[in-house]
Amino acid sequence: MAAVRPTRAVGELPALAGAEPGKVVLRMAPFPSGALHIGNARMIFLNDYYRRRYDGKLLLVFDDTVGSEEKRVDNELFGVIRQDLEHCGVAVDAVHYKSDRLLTHYAWAERVIALGATYVCFCPSATLQENRRKGLACAERTQSPGETLDLWRKMLSGGFGVGGAVLRLKTDLAEPDPAFRDRVLFRISDLDHPRVGHKWRVWPLLEFSWAVDDIELGVSHVLRGKDLVMEDRMQRFLWQLLGIEGPPFVHWGLLRVREAKISKSKSYAEVKSGEYDGWADPRTWSLASLVRRGILNDAVRAFTMSFGLSLADIEVPAETLYAENRTRIDPIAKRRMFVEDPVPVVVDDFPADLRTVTLANHPERPELGERAVAVDGTFYLPRADLVAHAGATVRLKDLSNIELPATIPTDGVAPLHATFAGRENRRIPRLQWASGDGAVAVDLLDVDGRHRHGLAEPSTRDAAPGEILQFERVGFVRIETDWSSGMTPVRVSFGHP
RNA sequence: GCUCCCGUAGUCUAGUCCGGUCAAGGAUAUCGGGCCUUCGACCCGACAACGCGGGUUCGAAUCCCGCCGGGAGCACCA
Numbered sequence: 001m002a003a004v005r006p007t008r009a010v011g012e013l014p015a016l017a018g019a020e021p022g023k024v025v026l027r028m029a030p031f032p033s034g035a036l037h038i039g040n041a042r043m044i045f046l047n048d049y050y051r052r053r054y055d056g057k058l059l060l061v062f063d064d065t066v067g068s069e070e071k072r073v074d075n076e077l078f079g080v081i082r083q084d085l086e087h088c089g090v091a092v093d094a095v096h097y098k099s100d101r102l103l104t105h106y107a108w109a110e111r112v113i114a115l116g117a118t119y120v121c122f123c124p125s126a127t128l129q130e131n132r133r134k135g136l137a138c139a140e141r142t143q144s145p146g147e148t149l150d151l152w153r154k155m156l157s158g159g160f161g162v163g164g165a166v167l168r169l170k171t172d173l174a175e176p177d178p179a180f181r182d183r184v185l186f187r188i189s190d191l192d193h194p195r196v197g198h199k200w201r202v203w204p205l206l207e208f209s210w211a212v213d214d215i216e217l218g219v220s221h222v223l224r225g226k227d228l229v230m231e232d233r234m235q236r237f238l239w240q241l242l243g244i245e246g247p248p249f250v251h252w253g254l255l256r257v258r259e260a261k262i263s264k265s266k267s268y269a270e271v272k273s274g275e276y277d278g279w280a281d282p283r284t285w286s287l288a289s290l291v292r293r294g295i296l297n298d299a300v301r302a303f304t305m306s307f308g309l310s311l312a313d314i315e316v317p318a319e320t321l322y323a324e325n326r327t328r329i330d331p332i333a334k335r336r337m338f339v340e341d342p343v344p345v346v347v348d349d350f351p352a353d354l355r356t357v358t359l360a361n362h363p364e365r366p367e368l369g370e371r372a373v374a375v376d377g378t379f380y381l382p383r384a385d386l387v388a389h390a391g392a393t394v395r396l397k398d399l400s401n402i403e404l405p406a407t408i409p410t411d412g413v414a415p416l417h418a419t420f421a422g423r424e425n426r427r428i429p430r431l432q433w434a435s436g437d438g439a440v441a442v443d444l445l446d447v448d449g450r451h452r453h454g455l456a457e458p459s460t461r462d463a464a465p466g467e468i469l470q471f472e473r474v475g476f477v478r479i480e481t482d483w484s485s486g487m488t489p490v491r492v493s494f495g496h497p
Numbered sequence: 498g499c500u501c502c503c504g505u506a507g508u509c510u511a512g513u514c515c516g517g518u519c520a521a522g523g524a525u526a527u528c529g530g531g532c533c534u535u536c537g538a539c540c541c542g543a544c545a546a547c548g549c550g551g552g553u554u555c556g557a558a559u560c561c562c563g564c565c566g567g568g569a570g571c572a573c574c575a
Contacts, residue, residue, distance in 0.1 A: 029575085030575095031574085031575045033575085063575060064575095065574090065575080066574095067574060067575070068572080068573090068574045068575085069574095070574070071574045071575060121573095124573095125572080125573055128573075129572080129573095132571095133499095133571095162573090163573065165573095166573050168573095175500095176499070176500060177499070177500040177501075177570085177571070178499065178500080178571060179499085179500070179570065179571035179572090180500080180571085184572085184573050186573085187573035188573075189573080203573090205572090205573075205574085205575090206574075206575055226501090226502065226503095226568095226569070226570095227569065227570070227575095228570090228575085229501065229502075229569085229570075230500080230501075230570060230571080231575095233501090251502090253502080253503075253568080253569085254568080254569075258508090306509070306510065306524070306525095307509070307510070308510070308511090310503090310509090310510075311502060311503060312502085312503050312504070312509095312567090312568080313502090313503075313567085313568045313569070314508085314509065314510095315508080315509090316508065316509060316525090317508065317509090317525080317526080319508090319525070319526070320508075320509070320524080320525050320526085323524080323525060323526090324524090324525090326537080326538080327538090330537070330538050330539095331538085333537095335535080335537090337535095363533065363534090363535085363537095363538080364533085364538075364539080395534070397534060397535070398534055399534090425534055426534095427534095430534065430535070430536095432535080470535085470537070471535095472535040472536095472537075473535045473536055473537075474535090474536095474537095475537085476537085497536085497537075
């Protein structure tokens with residue numbers, strides 16, 4: 001019997017600075033413009049890891065400020081993301097929405113305004129950027145706090161149009177990183193927000209909103225990807241201004257899965273247009289799509305955690321994830337024979353006593369049972385195998401040997417004829433087969449979105465929706481959850497070899 | 498260009514903070530062998546790395562300096 005191999009022990013990650021059990025508060029901050037994907041898994045599992053380790057709390061804070069024309073909030077995604085998290089086995093202690101917290105942000109804005117640390121700038125964005133690059137001050141930089149406050153209130157009350165005014169923070173204009181010079185804190189947008197509509201016109205930018213919310217929500221440690229390191233600096237700058245000691249930041253590098261060309265905007269467009277089969281389409285590489293493919297959450301977690309908190313940007317082949325999954329599902333997946341691009345082959349003198357064979361569901365685990373397969377002398381065989389072994393003697397796996405005809409047509413479904421060649425188990429190529437008697441149609445959704453069609457043995461219909469099977473010599477597949485047992489074709493999603 | 502980050506085998510990663518126990522461990526891939534009526538699993542074995550150059554030291558993957566290489570950010574996005 002195949003022992004279920006213990007999963008590789010994940011080494012302890014570094015401790016969180018100053019973390020005390022029971023007092024750790026973490027937060028995840030997805031922007032609701034797409035389903036969570038394999039690249040987000042690191043954020044999820046790392047946060048969850050430390051939450052568990054320190055018996056802390058984990059908040060889900062939707063970072064749903066209004067975004068931009070290119071980066072829109074989509075109402076549907078709030079639910080999708082929460083479901084994704086559920087699938088990951090990650091429960092959150094509370095859910096917050098940035099879009100509900102604007103009044104708090106405004107209140108903090110007045111605090112920094114009162115400090116004289118800001119000004120309302122009227123430069124068009126191009127001018128602003130040019131001045132920033134040159135290290136030049138805009139005329140409004142000399143505003144008094146009182147003037148700024150008046151202008152700020154005018155912004156809030158609709159006194160300026162979109163792009164007409166922004167609230168900027170005074171940093172050092174000689175700051176070596178131009179990106180850091182006099183950052184914009186608030187801007188005006190009248191994009192329709194799917195949750196709050198036009199309730200707000202003045203929206204905070206990410207770093208200001210987090211400088212506020214990380215404090216207001218009592219976050220003890222900020223765990224985020226290293227693409228946001230500059231935002232750390234901004235948050236610290238603001239905290240220092242206000243005399244606040246904020247939480248420490250922890251980062252990790254970018255993780256890419258080689259085979260997964262993830263583009264949230266492309267996925268979004270394809271899902272919305274119906275080109276993709278929803279957010280669980282395998283081409284999105286969403287967490288839901290991995291579930292659909294029979295890739296266990298536990299495998300994704302182990303895969304993700306194996307990279308630790310490394311700051312290097314890495315690209316890992318999907319095979320590594322598959323290997324992680326394989327050790328988990330190989331012991332539980334029942335074996336079935338699947339024939340792609342089937343060609344009927346009549347074995348003329350097939351012996352009468354081989355009319356039924358009983359096969360084990362799993363080669364090493366008898367407790368998974370067995371199934372009987374009826375055989376009538378006509379077989380469906382994979383065309384690719386027939387072509388590869390034309391004229392040779394091959395073995396129908398678990399059954400008998402046959403001699404194939406010398407030539408195999410490259411298309412068409414006219415039955416071919418083969419001859420029986422004994423039943424002794426010889427070391428010759430083994431082919432999957434489906435008996436003409438009761439073969440069931442299978443629709444296999446591949447990772448690239450293509451549907452592959454073939455025939456499988458009858459028992460495939462007995463599978464439960466969501467069950468993981470191994471199509472021998474093809475790979476692991478998962479029965480689609482919206483498929484009902486017994487229906488044909490049997491609809492499956494390809495997992496990996 | 499500017500700012501920041503990173504450089505351990507094909508790909509990831511442990512070790513680097515507090516130099517010796519690291520002639521560098523693990524995973525995955527690859528190759529060979531075994532076993533099994535799967536090209537899957539399992540077992541055994543092999544291959545394979547501290548970016549380069551200086552310095553400090555009895556001793557450096559670990560500390561210092563320089564270089565080279567890679568990545569990310571540089572939005573009135575998140």
